[in-house]
Amino acid sequence: MKRKTPRVRQKEALAQQPQAVPGMKHKNLFVFSAVFLLVAFIVGALLYKSEKVDAAAEAYRQDKSTFIRAHSPAKGNAGAKVDIVEFFDPACETCKAFSPLVKKLMAANPDRIRLYLRYAPFHQGSDQVAKMLAAADKQGKFWETLDAVFATQASWAPNHQPQPQLVWNHIGGVGLDLARLRQDMNAPEIEALIRQDLADAKALNVTMTPEFFVNGKPLPSFGEGQLKELVVNALDAAYR
Amino acid sequence: MHAPNAIDAASRAQDKWSLVFACWLLASIATLGSLFFSEVMGHPPCVLCWYQRICMYPLVLVLPAGLFPFDRKVVRYALPLSLAGALIAVFHLLLVGGYVSENIRPCTQGIPCTEVQIVWFGFVTIPLLSALSFFLISALLVLTHRSSK
Numbered sequence: 001m002k003r004k005t006p007r008v009r010q011k012e013a014l015a016q017q018p019q020a021v022p023g024m025k026h027k028n029l030f031v032f033s034a035v036f037l038l039v040a041f042i043v044g045a046l047l048y049k050s051e052k053v054d055a056a057a058e059a060y061r062q063d064k065s066t067f068i069r070a071h072s073p074a075k076g077n078a079g080a081k082v083d084i085v086e087f088f089d090p091a092c093e094t095c096k097a098f099s100p101l102v103k104k105l106m107a108a109n110p111d112r113i114r115l116y117l118r119y120a121p122f123h124q125g126s127d128q129v130a131k132m133l134a135a136a137d138k139q140g141k142f143w144e145t146l147d148a149v150f151a152t153q154a155s156w157a158p159n160h161q162p163q164p165q166l167v168w169n170h171i172g173g174v175g176l177d178l179a180r181l182r183q184d185m186n187a188p189e190i191e192a193l194i195r196q197d198l199a200d201a202k203a204l205n206v207t208m209t210p211e212f213f214v215n216g217k218p219l220p221s222f223g224e225g226q227l228k229e230l231v232v233n234a235l236d237a238a239y240r
Numbered sequence: 241m242h243a244p245n246a247i248d249a250a251s252r253a254q255d256k257w258s259l260v261f262a263c264w265l266l267a268s269i270a271t272l273g274s275l276f277f278s279e280v281m282g283h284p285p286c287v288l289c290w291y292q293r294i295c296m297y298p299l300v301l302v303l304p305a306g307l308f309p310f311d312r313k314v315v316r317y318a319l320p321l322s323l324a325g326a327l328i329a330v331f332h333l334l335l336v337g338g339y340v341s342e343n344i345r346p347c348t349q350g351i352p353c354t355e356v357q358i359v360w361f362g363f364v365t366i367p368l369l370s371a372l373s374f375f376l377i378s379a380l381l382v383l384t385h386r387s388s389k
Contacts, residue, residue: 023309026257030307033265041272045280207282 053217056204060216066200067213068116071134071193073142076106076114081238082215082231087118087201089209090133091126091162096150098210101224105231112235117146119197120209123157128164128185130194135184136176144174257310259384260303263318263377267299270373277366283357288332292370295325299377315385322377329371336367 060067067085068074084102088095106113119134121127129149136145148171149156156166168178184190204213212219214230215238274293277283285293299321306314334340358366 026261027308030261030264030304034268037268037272041276044276048276048280205282207284 049220052205053220056213056218057216060213064216066203067216069118069193069196069200071137071196072116072118073133073137074114074116075143077111078114080112080114082109082113082234083213084113084115084231085118085213086115087120087197087204087206087209087211089120089122089126090129090146090149091121091123091153091157091160092209093153093160095210096153098224098227099147099150101227105228109231109235112239113231117142118200119194120201120206120211121194121198122209123160123162125162125164126157127194129156129162129167131185131190132164132167132171132181134190134193135181135187136171136174138184139176139180141174141176145171145176148174253310256312256384257307259380260306260310260314260318263322263380264300264303264307266373266377266380267296267303270296270370271300273369274366277358283366288328288335289366289370291328292325292332292367292374295321295328296370296373312384315381319378319381319385322374322381326371326374326378329367329374332367333371336365 064083068083072085084105086095086098086102102115106115119127119130121130133142133145133149136142149167152167152170156163156170172178201211204211204218208222212227212230214227214234217230217234219226219230271293274285274289274296278285299318302321303314303318305311306318331340358364
């Protein structure tokens with residue numbers, strides 16, 4: 001007869017113990033709990049998202065002022081029925097990447113979309129660039145300046161470290177009165193305007209840029225496709 | 241081996257299993273909760289939050305290894321994680337409370353760890369929930385160990 005290894009003996013002892021039955025119960029309890037927790041998480045996430053979308057759309061219907069301020073740079077037909085509100089950071093690469101898509105959407109639907117931009121300079125130092133843009137807006141050159149700032153983003157914000165003083169090298173071709181811009185950007189009203197935008201961003205739960213609201217509705221999840229879909233749906237609803 | 245002793249041992253093993261299972265439940269709830277805060281509600285985690293996550297998330301996978309089959313030594317590989325997490329959570333609480341001075345703050349980039357993103361009932365914050373979870377898990381694990389003597 002072969003000698004039993006300690007392992008085999010241990011197994012036999014285990015089989016004789018009364019735990020054999022609770023063992024099954026334990027496994028069931030564990031699997032049930034794991035599935036329950038996962039389902040609770042997914043259901044909770046879906047409920048939270050849909051509630052957030054509804055709340056934003058409702059807030060927009062009642063009062064647009066948190067979404068659109070009088071100072072907000074706007075582009076497109078003033079009578080358009082679809083508003084896109086974009087919170088952006090001049091140093092944010094994804095904001096730059098989204099810019100052509102928004103332009104394309106507006107070009108494809110002329111006079112039906114109005115775009116409003118809001119400052120959300122979350123990167124350290126990019127508030128200075130936001131101030132430059134706001135001061136450029138006073139000279140009626142916001143969009144041209146923004147294009148120049150985005151086009152040269154990699155050189156003035158290498159590795160996500162905005163260096164506002166470098167921006168001056170890249171906005172010369174826009175046709176701005178740079179001396180006036182330097183003076184304007186430090187005005188208290190410009191500072192207040194950026195602070196207002198940041199406060200609105202907080203109120204609207206904007207924690208990342210770019211964040212879009214199409215007629216008050218936020219993106220259900222982040223992505224170019226989602227933005228396109230949101231805009232197309234809003235256009236369908238407004239221009240049936 | 242006397243029969244009553246066997247039953248006794250079995251029920252004690254059962255109790256210990258339940259304690260470790262409770263630890264796993266806590267760790268899982270904490271893990272999913274933190275993911276809910278960051279991925280669903282969109283609150284970006286600060287550096288200290290990440291360190292606490294590093295201690296909490298492995299517990300969800302490591303504790304079941306001590307449950308099936310039940311391993312009395314589970315304390316040895318789970319407690320270091322929960323204690324390290326508890327330490328970081330306490331440091332985080334001190335930081336938020338202002339008891340730790342600014343210049344030893346480890347976060348210079350991204351989200352400041354002192355920023356309070358959620359307050360429930362006027363005092364429940366994310367680092368407090370984290371500290372509570374780590375302390376409870378540690379206490380239950382210690383209990384498992386002690387009752388095995």
